[in-house]
Amino acid sequence: MRLAGRLQVACITSVAVVIAIFLADGGVGRFGTAADAFTSLGILSGLVGTDLLLIMMVLAARLPPIDRAFGHDRAMALHQSLGKPTLYLILAHAALLITGYALLENINVFAETWSMLTTLPDMPLAFIGFGLMILVVVTSVVVVRRRFRYEAWHAVHVLSYAAVLVAIPHQLSVGALLSDGTIAHYYWLALYSAVAGSIVLFRFVLPVWRSLRHGLVVDSIDHVAPGVVSISLTGRHLNQLRAISGQFFIWRFWAKGLWWQAHPFSLSAAPNGRSLRITVRGLGDASAELPRLRRGTRVSFEGPYGLFTENARTSPRVVLIAAGIGVAPIRSLLETVSFAPGNATVILRSHAAGDTYLVDELTDLCRVRGAELRIIAGRRPEGISSWLPADAARAGTTLRTIVPEIKHSDIYICGPRPWTDAVVRDARSGGVPKEQIHYERFDW
Template sequence: MSTTIAPHRGTPNRVRRALRAGRDFRRWQARTGDLLETLAIASLLAVVAQFLLGGGSHDLVAGTGSTMLIAVGRLTGLVAMDLLLIQLLLAARVPWIDRVYGMDRALKAHRILGRITVPLVLVHVGAIVFGYAGRDALHGPFGPVVESFRLLTGGSDLLFAFVATALLVVIAVTSVSIARRRLSYEWWHLVHLTAYAAVVLAVPHELSMGSDFTASQWVSTYWWTLFVIVAASVVWWRVLVPVARSLRHQLRVTDVVEEAPGVWSVWMKGRDLDRLPVRAGQYLNWRFMSPRLLATAHPWSISSAPDGRHLRITVRELGDHSSRLAHLRPGTRVLFEGPYGAFTSRQRVRRRVLLLAAGIGVTPVRSILEELVRHGHAGPGDVTVVYRANDASQLALRDELEHLTAVGGHQLLLLVGPPVDGSWLPPDDSGGTPAPDAERLAELVPELRRHEAYLCGPGGWMSLVHRSLLEGGIPKSHIHDERFSW
């Protein structure tokens, strides 16, 4: 199966309109990003302020040793819960957050906040236990142990809070790089879903009588508002919208095509796909209604620009799940979440475009190229595509890239050769000392510094490319990437 491309020649008017739309979008991103960050900081300040104004300042400064410890525990618990709610909001797939940061950057912020939240939770627990042990005159090495037993048997809300803390610790441990490499995506995803359970289990303790979460009517209203906003966002964007879209569009597999050794394209067709708000370069979480594929959803970019009739993903065999896609049967039902990601031409504000891809990272790059060609958003020669592979047999979708660049009057550079330590380019066969990557790239792409750059590929490769682009004179604001690490 192939996609039909009806290209428009990139006229000055079409290009100007595309660039003007990009500038408008950038301004909206900046304003919305400032607003979201201001709200996040304001929420933290509000939590600290209500604690201090409610008597916490006296306990921290003028209280006894045990009173000060308890106050530290109370404050860290409040801040930790606020940060945890912000984390859940970042992971709730809210479109406004996605458009401003891209889902990869939102999830990166989610992980960074997690490294702060879990230690705060542990400080909260430790300070409360030692503080109450001191208040109750339980001295000696076993005092905190006795106090912990008293607290856990003092009410179900504290027992639930203990389980919530344990879940957060497990999530933090599995988020460490070494642990992530040992876990499959399916297990990692399952463990991280328990974050929702942790929040739910913590709520009875937080809203119990006499807690800092219910210190006054204003404070109680504030926390209930936060809980409702976050819960509604998660339920709406992670559950209801995906279910509604899957039911509406009725996606089914129509064909599976081998593109290269170990690389397959899955073509899908459905209803009203012209109303699905997906753009070239974005990805969706796909779940195929097949016995061995139904259990988990995986994020894969669309590999052809949306045409209102079909969707296509192209997947490399990287594990059991992806290899099973080769055996999908036509007619298989498809459920999906999304679209997600800010890796689109929507951010483009420069006439010249540089698209760089390696490995299966070619899929979003190829779809963006098709969009530029099909809609005439780039004049002849304005786009340069750089495709890196260790071997020519790994150049999946090569024929399509050659066709698209030829139709649009653009340039395709195929860089093939074994990897070189510290470089993202193939070996330099000219002899002598190899030139830096930035210099070699500038020779390949004239007027490099005037380009808008998009890159997608393995994480280490993208980091090297990113450095070369910066050294080549392209500002960071004109370099776009999407990273799918978890």
């Protein structure tokens, strides 16, 4: 079975195990009264909700097997799609248990909540965790998230670790299900330890160790266009990073005002064992500061990540399509992706002629490697969903008319999200199978 399949089975199994824990504890038999039914459903939703929460954390932890199986953008999409169901289960857990206990003790839900908070030692922490989790999920809803700076949103999101940690004591101490000495207790601890261990190892220990080992520093900065720079980095044993064209790293530049934030940028040249290169367009405060970096600035990193590589190839022909700064990974792919001369097309899309980056390098590479370069300029039409300029879209031009062999090509696409979606739709309606379409998103 493929890695992605095995990971999916592992997730489903983990949910099945928590349901089995509930059943093994005699859960089915405790539905005789309304109070029991509320309490049992509350316990079950808490178990499944917590399990999903741990799965979400693993999906966001940038573990190498997850990146290899899904790619970070798909892993993050899965992480986001689990957010609401998980919140609803945890909300249901709290509401059902409070109602169940209130019915049992014949008091109202407010009195029951107060009684839980004041008589059960680990409950105040559990309520704090509950509040933090609501905060994290609410600030992640797209419309709310857009109002925050990325770093502010990220700082709130990191609170989910605290939310999970402070909820652990009540899971082990309230009720007998996960109490000390039971198999379920040890399973629960092992599950938490595995998740915490992999987060600490892959998010913190390995990146720090690798950054120290490779000692990356800024070597040179080339101005590509107004607001766009290529930054070359050198360091030790770079071939041992095993980075390949099309991948990205998450970089932290140890310069004033930048050291506290890390940003993803793709390789814009094939790694050669001596240096790495990225090309950055200043779109926000951090990326706009990068042209001012000094030679010798230390750089730490996480990665390499991403499936936007030669490894995704399925056919001998290749079409590379970029818009804007999406040209960065396309440029590195063009250097190393395998094809016979005449079997590759590079398409650069821009609003206006001359509005493209790295064109000289792409022109040279296309000449040396025998690829065709097409630069297509012009604004997209209003009211029609097309990735092409208005006049081309109205004339019925499609990817298939530009590249007649498109059905038998691997297509690599990198550009803004709506534009990328329009290229993917065009490719699909031109008969290109899903497995031949590869894209990198610059937003998660």
